[in-house]
Amino acid sequence: MQAETDSISIKHWSDEDKPREKFLYKGPFSVSNAELLAILIGTGVKQETAVDLAKRILKASNNKLEQLGNASVNHLMNFKGIGRAKAVTIAAALEIGRRRGYEKKASVTRIAKSEDVFDLLRPLLSDLLHEEFWILYLNNSNQVLKKARLSMGGITGTLVDTRLVMKQALQANAVAIVLSHNHPSGTLKPSRSDKNVTKKLCVAGKALDIKVLDHVIIANDKYFSFADNNLI
Known part of the structure; x- marks a missing residue:
């Protein structure tokens, strides 16, 4: 039995x-x-x-x-x-x-809201075990002219080459940029370094009439927007 x-x-x-x-x-x-x-x-x-x-x-x-x-x-x-x-x-x-x-979602060509940034970059960032920092370069209609990885392995002010970011923006004829990076830990809270990097690029962009529209942190299937939370 x-x-x-x-x-x-x-x-x-x-x-x-x-x-x-x-x-x-x-x-x-x-x-x-x-x-x-x-x-x-x-x-x-x-x-x-x-x-x-x-x-x-x-x-x-x-x-x-x-x-x-x-x-x-x-x-x-x-x-x-x-x-x-x-x-x-x-x-x-x-x-x-x-x-x-x-x-x-990866076919997004125009950034109208923070979710568009998430949809565009999530395939590149959500499952990584290390941090990467990306820049979206936009025209005056917020269409994506170019997306480029700026750094890998961690985000600090010393790793952000402001001159390179702005040089690429001018070469692409961009009038605005969007910053984005991932948090492999899963936390969405922006760090002090995240805030410092954002401020640094905002100051540099203002001098060249290149607006930093947002900084989006991606953690798995969630995201945090500086713009949505009035941090930019």
Whole structure:
């Protein structure tokens, strides 16, 4: 007699409950996140179905796909039943979903609000483990003429080459710029260095009639705007 703690294999489930069959015959919206992940996993382990294993993996990521999407292959392999091939399959599927979501947002060509900056630069900054500082160069219609990475590895006043920023602005015939960098720690609170850099570039831009419109800090799926918070 099968012990109560044993899990019934998915192959013994009714067709309407099997993740693949539900997806195929009822459509993608009929299956849960755990069932979608189970389809990628394929098979579970002894006493645990692929769905149960998927639920356990999701629980470790607070049931958030965004958080799971940041998990490394090595992290996924820590779960019993997930080998290298399954871990790569999961990571690749989540990466496809992320790129699909970013494609449309990354096509922003005009900055009308802080969210436009976030949509444009999030694909470049949100998942980095180090800080990067970027500049958007705009024309008088706030259309993006150019975007350029200024520095990597940390933001301090000494790392900001004001002359280079303004030189590139003049070369691009820009009349305004937007500053942006990421916080890998996840915090959105601007540091003293963030504020000093912003002030330094505002002063330099004023002398050349180049307006600093905003400074947007990106942390994963959130952002902080200096302009929205009256800090610029």
